[in-house]
Amino acid sequence: MKMAILGAGQIAHKMAATITKMKTVEAYAVAARDEKRAQDFRAQYGFTKAYGSYEEMLSDEEVDLVYIATPHSHHYAHIKMCLEHHKHVLCEKSFTVNARQAREVLQMAEEKGLLLTEAIWTRYMPSRKMVNDIIDSGVIGTVTSLTGNLGYFLGNVTRMVEPSLAGGALLDVGVYMVNFAMMVFGNKISKVSSSAVMSEKGVDYTDSITMVFENGEMAVMHSSMLGALNRRANIFGDKGYIEITNVNNIEKIKVFDENYKEVAAYTPPVQITGYEYEVEACRRAIKAGNTQCSEMPHEETIRVLEIMDDMRRSWGYEIPGENL
Template identity: 40%
Template sequence: MTLDLGPDPADAPPLRWGILAAGGIARKFAADIPQHTASAVVAVGSRSRERAEEFATANGVARAHGSYEDLVADPEVEAVYVASPHSEHRDHALLAIEAGKHVLVEKSFTRNAAEAREVLDAARERGVFAMEAMWSRFLPHMVALRQTIASGAIGDVVTLVASHGQPIAHVPRMARPELAGGALLDLGIYPVAFAFDVLGEPSSVHATGWLTDAGVDATLAITFGYERAVAQLSTTMLARTHNVAEIAGTAGRITVAETYYAPTSFTVHPTDGEPWTVAPEVTGGFQFQAAEVARRVHAGELESPVRPWAEIIGTQVAMDEIRRQVGMVLPGE
């Protein structure tokens, strides 16, 4: 089977990026975009000028701003990558949108569906592009995986299994409900989004798990129901799981290697026939989503059909229901 691995990020039109919040994930963005695309990271903003200047120096960014307001007001910045904690995504996305900037907001997009709708409504009204930074959706192996399933290589999908566990409960923000901590919004978003990618929005959601003494989810088991399929998902911030995924269909199955949400490979196991593997060579990873933003912005579009607004909201609705079932309420909700 000949598979299209998606457009080359280097061929996307240029876009001038500003990074909002100078944390660890922002460093990867600052490295991948100038190295693999025609775009540039021209500015970084932090609540601390010293922190912004340190980030700019370490990552080759031209300008450092000591406030988020100054970052979004920078006339050289066309698009803002929001890399702050989940609890701040709504406010920071709205800040950038009000300034007329396109936004790529780290996952999870917001704390809940109501906040997601507010951000997307603002983007529509202001006429700017907005998307969740679900980098997995744009990686070559995922582009090829969707084609493989659509081709009927494994028949009709009937089950999907995916987990994401990392031992990061010791990280301070993970323990704090006021920062929207817990496993689901940080780690569980990956298996949840993977199920949405392969099977779409579920017709039923069932969840069980337990909360820490601080009231954030530590470990969850989730079942999504569909008309003729089921997805079994899990997440934990207490242990590293295998972090692989399997999709089984009426004519075979696909195993997506560790780590399925990052650049990796998958193997197709037909019921009748020999297994075959797709293993794209990828350096970096964040450039694919950034290139998608640049293409859509230059086309005058407000959303991406690969991760559309309706699906961003649908994912948040599902996670709201998961949290409701396990009794996790965040401050201010």
């Protein structure tokens, strides 16, 4: 599968470092608005081609899959551009800035018979199944609640602080928390409440998110762009609990009984970067003629965005141009 990267920023470098080590993928092309930047990127990773415009790269008939690595605010337009050039798409999270945009492009992909999926890596990793298998085994009994936090100091990153670039903690790190809760408890949600500390420019710096599910489970989560949170998560049952180190890329899973005694520990398999799982899922889906990946169905992408839309609405945070 010949893969192309649209955008040459920081996250594009991580994807390039991943696919250049994969046997099933060819690091074929990269495009940036600055041709020199694209050429430097191509030389650094050994891509076959570099383009100084996105349209030119998308006109290359050799491209099978495009990874969109631009800021959140640009995803909607860039997804449409890729689909109009009949390209399969893996788009970085947050997929779009709101659910309305997501519905439109997902319908467009379905009509064209093209794969379109969200690159939220935690949905594709083997660690996801490991956690769910532990829960399903019954070792911690009936699961009743979970907690989690994720945050980094990103206050000096332009795309994070500007409303016009869909900045803020929610669409960058909070989205992982919402997905984590849904991977554990499903998508039947009865109530979501949240609060946020907002910047002077109007983006959310720090968020508190509580989700209550129809069967009574509760998820209490914290996300921030103001500091390095410990990235821990815990899942609680009536017979014990699970401790997770690094909820954003699980490094270790420990299981404790009701007497707080550690009874098991697990480590996910060695990986390239963790991005390889979403790429491989796309390759399998394209080969099978599917328009979505089972690991991240379209309905889940929309549901997560609906939840985040409601949260932002309650905070009074409207991203410029999102309702045009």
